[in-house]
Amino acid sequence: DTEVTQTPKHLVMGMTNKKSLKCEQHMGHRAMYWYKQKAKKPPELMFVYSYEKLSINESVPSRFSPECPNSSLLNLHLHALQPEDSALYLCASSPLARLNNGELFFGEGSRLTVL
Amino acid sequence: SQQGEEDPQALSIQEGENATMNCSYKTSINNLQWYRQNSGRGLVHLILIRSNEREKHSGRLRVTLDTSKKSSSLLITASRAADTASYFCAANTNAGKSTFGDGTTLTVKP
Numbered sequence: 001d002t003e004v005t006q007t008p009k010h011l012v013m014g015m016t017n018k019k020s021l022k023c024e025q026h027m028g029h030r031a032m033y034w035y036k037q038k039a040k041k042p043p044e045l046m047f048v049y050s051y052e053k054l055s056i057n058e059s060v061p062s063r064f065s066p067e068c069p070n071s072s073l074l075n076l077h078l079h080a081l082q083p084e085d086s087a088l089y090l091c092a093s094s095p096l097a098r099l100n101n102g103e104l105f106f107g108e109g110s111r112l113t114v115l
Numbered sequence: 116s117q118q119g120e121e122d123p124q125a126l127s128i129q130e131g132e133n134a135t136m137n138c139s140y141k142t143s144i145n146n147l148q149w150y151r152q153n154s155g156r157g158l159v160h161l162i163l164i165r166s167n168e169r170e171k172h173s174g175r176l177r178v179t180l181d182t183s184k185k186s187s188s189l190l191i192t193a194s195r196a197a198d199t200a201s202y203f204c205a206a207n208t209n210a211g212k213s214t215f216g217d218g219t220t221l222t223v224k225p
Contacts, residue, residue, distance in 0.1 A: 004157075041217070041218075042203055042215035042216060042217055042218055043158065043203075043215050044215075045212060045213070045214070056212070088155070090157055090158070092158075102163075103148065103160045103163060104148075104150075104158070104160060104205075104213065105160070106150075106157035106158040106159070107157050108156055108157040109155075109156070109157050111155070
């Protein structure tokens with residue numbers, strides 16, 4: 001079982017809805033990540049937070065808005081999404097302050113469907 | 116373009132056989148990692164090899180790294196049906212980004 005918990009596991013939303021994906025870890029990791037994964041494709045990095053500050057934004061559209069309220073929580077706020085945004089959204093954390101130099105611990109993902 | 120590219124895209128073997136997957140990358144790396152993903156699930160870290168290492172072992176896993184060829188391989192020995200999954204390499208640069216390869220889908224038949 002993963003120690004990174006993501007909720008909800010499944011989410012269906014319309015293009016005008018506002019929803020949020022949540023991620024929580026209690027391993028004391030200070031780097032947290034959002035990845036997007038389409039079917040049969042590798043995960044693609046979206047955002048990286050280090051010490052609760054946004055450090056990497058991979059040119060993600062503004063309809064995706066990340067938030068890191070504290071060192072254990074990471075949210076992804078969704079608004080005015082498109083059907084092509086349907087994917088598995090994966091949260092990960094890392095025990096090292098130096099970004100991405102260590103092992104990533106992934107949650108099980110939130111399967112998003114945009115109608 | 117993808118930092119990590121893998122081959123083969125799909126591999127089907129019998130239980131007990133060995134499985135070898137390859138990964139190539141384009142730029143200098145700090146380390147390279149291998150992950151496993153069961154269908155529709157999250158990724159699980161398998162092994163990390165640093166740029167100054169050439170080979171690493173973990174249980175039935177053996178990873179090699181050739182920085183001159185910018186390539187790595189993952190060998191799973193004595194495969195089991197439970198090894199059926201997708202395997203991804205992730206090239207980790209000094210800029211702090213990990214980029215995943217396209218992945219190899221491994222099927223181990225009992």
